[in-house]
Amino acid sequence: MNKRDFLKTAGIAAAATAVIAPAVIAQSKSPIRWRLQTYSGSSLAEHVVKPAIDSFNKIANGEMAIELYTADQLVPTSELFHALQKGALDAVQSDDDSMASPADVAVFGGYFPFATRYSLDVPVLFNQYGLKDIWEEAYGEIDGVTWLSAGSWDPCHFNTVDPIRSLDDLKGKRVFTFPTAGKFLSRFGVIPVTLPWDEVKDAVRNGALDGLAWSGITEAYTVGWADVTQYFLTNNISGAWCGSFFANTDSWNALPDHLRELFRVCMDSSHYYRQHWYWGGEARQRVMGAKLELTSIPDAEWQQVEDEALKFWDEIAQTSPRAARVIEIFKAYNATIAKAGRPYR
Secondary structure, three states: OOHHHHHHHHHHHHHHHHHHHHHHHHHHOOOEEEEEEEOOOHHHHHHHOHHHHHHHHHHHOOOEEEEEEOOOOOOOHHHHHHHHHHOOOOEEEEOOOOOOOOOOOHHHOEOOOOOOOOOOHHHHHHHHOOHHHHHHHHHHOOOOEEEEEEEEOOOEEEEEOOOOOOHHHHOOOEEEEOHHHHHHHHHHOOEEEOOOHHHHHHHHHOOOOOEEEEEOHHHHHHOOHHHOOOEEEEEEEEOOOEEEEEEEHHHHHHOOHHHHHHHHHHHHHHHHHHHHHHHHHHHHHHHHOOOOEEEOOOHHHHHHHHHHHHHHHHHHHOOOHHHHHHHHHHHHHHHHHHHHOOOOO
């Protein structure tokens, strides 16, 4: 081999090595491992979070792996915030309310009465009306936890053992629900009950619960609650559950930029999946589902619930200046939507 051929061959080999080396190095490092726990039980997690985590792990290509845990699997849902703050968990998917977040905006997570009518209201409120900035501000004052992104789930209906056809039928009913939703519903005689997610079906079977105000009809069929209740109330107190992804701040800051961006994209993918999964399921199960009989409270009577919600809003606005800002956004948004008319209202 002459000198010119040697240099040419060496140059090609060096270029090939430069292309291959990063992949080899990446594969030789131990992957970053995260533990993420969701508020949802295993059957529901298959839809509300698992597709996005599976995608993340696949695209991360060995650089990082997220282990997914379902409701109460590592810690009780009410302890999720503290477990995340301490670093026992790297990430959480939950509403602020049921994970016992100390943030003054936590009351608006989950089902805040009549803040939303449809699932698209949640991303619009966060991305166009300023809730994103407020959540970042609120969690920026709390050490150890970084709020990442909010999205919408299903509306909040009742599915019950006995039919609900008037407000009087709610009185004395022991109902599994979220903390703030329960506080509001207690004004109508509902007795809110908190249980581990996996114990709910047995509690209905043995008579400890009269029903749930936890979800829409899609979840009722998916997780088996339609197997232990007989009726589904078409009136709801919220058009969409508001849930978020959170990360332990040290875990989040330790990620390289490209993995943080990948996680953001997968969160958006999760939000999109839930939008169409729930929206289609709510209509399909009402029309085709054979397990639950639909009942309704007349609009004129249900208006009492909506009117009471506005009083509840004003009470919550008094709890902190930031809560008052959120309430003002809800009022401004709902006024705009009401004026816009169909199909918005």
